[in-house]
Amino acid sequence: MKTAIIGTGKIGEAIAKKLIKAKHSVLLTNNKGAASLKEKAAKLGSLAIPAELSEITRADVLFLTVRWSHLKQVAADVPNLDGKILVDVTNPILDDMSYDNLKGKAASEIVQELFPKTRVVKTLNHYFLKWIDADPKVDNGKRIAFVSGDDTEAKNTVVNLLNEFGFKSIDLGDLATGSKLQQAGGPLAALNLVSYPA
């Protein structure tokens, strides 16, 4: 599967590693441009390809891993992503580390509004970097990944990827309800959860 990372910072790189381990090619993008990502891509291996934002239409599944304060700019900068699966790993945390006031909306609903014709699926945002980066296999258990989204096919595609990474995914339902539970400040955020066999 062709994938892309929109914002290859700390979280973007951790997810790129998992995609590459599962043998998917990954276009890496950031704000500074493809040339600045050459070294990072070389470390990740031949499936990692530095790219400009304008090139991400080559991917089917795009991971959104930018800071909340940069979202509007990114939405203005990206090419036409109609129909693409947009995996929202963001949290509505401002640069001073306070929560943004979303006026009752789920953060992913705002992401969906900013990238209107993409199919948004929220996952992995509920973990700290160290748990996203770690092996999801814990003893004989699997770390849990929550998934929310309005488009069933898109959600299934993301669930398959999470399974390939080694997570046990749990579907929380749609963006309006499910994603609120897993976003920063929600009851399922920042818990290190592992599912063990019965």
Ligand SMILES: NC(=O)c1ccc[n+]([C@@H]2O[C@H](COP(=O)([O-])OP(=O)(O)OC[C@H]3O[C@@H](n4cnc5c(N)ncnc54)[C@H](OP(=O)(O)O)[C@@H]3O)[C@@H](O)[C@H]2O)c1
């Ligand atoms: N860190 C965590 O533990 C954690 C856990 C769960 C979720 N999250 C969420 O994940 C998101 C990313 O966090 P992070 O810690 O990985 O942030 P980060 O290290 O600051 O990385 C952000 C990336 O976004 C890129 N970017 C900024 N503006 C852009 C633009 N206009 N176009 C393309 N790329 C752009 C930056 O590019 P440059 O490098 O060129 O500036 C950078 O590579 C945030 O929403 C955060 O809330 C973080």
